[in-house]
Amino acid sequence: MNARTFLKSTALLIALFAILTGCKNSAQRDGASSDSTLSATKELPIEHSYIEVLDDANFEVDFGRAIANGDERFVGVMGYALEIPGVPQFYEKYSKTHFVKVIKGTTDDYEESSSMSRAVFYYEYARGYNKLLLNHLFGSNE
Structure with a gap:
């Protein structure tokens, strides 16, 4: 050289x-956190919390359990900012009245292809779950 x-x-x-x-x-x-769940938890509004979603989780089963327990929070994923898949205009329409549970481990920083496929699974899980919740709350899939 x-x-x-x-x-x-x-x-x-x-x-x-x-x-x-x-x-x-x-x-x-x-206000975004790039390194740890702890700092991300501190920076999110208090009404947001983290949940574990297993790789073989079924959003329909989890939704049924949540509703049976009175849990009517939307499911979000973290990227550059918090996103609520399947809920158009979440911040304009629902953010003042409905809380969010964020899938732990979601991020927009993909180090390997398995992380990307897991992120797609989490996004689709949240989208399906949130569509069921919208239908439950408002009788629509918006």
Whole structure:
């Protein structure tokens, strides 16, 4: 490797490091947590809580149990921000009257393909669950 290639590679690595560090710091300033469930829990409003969803979970069964126990919270996933799949205009229509339980371990930071497939499963789980909840609460799938 000649000196010119080495300098280009070094400059590219430094630029990449600066960009990644800046993005992480920006997310933390915006109130998002990038590292731990503990700090994410502290930064979410008090009415939000975390739930465990197993890889073979069935949203219909879990929904039935939740309703039987009087739990009428929506299910959310974390990415850059909290998202409530399957609920159009959640923040405009429901955020003041309905709480959210966030699936623990959801994030927009995928290190491997298995993380991505798990994220898709969690998103679809939340979407299906929330559609059932909308129908239960309001008689519609919006």
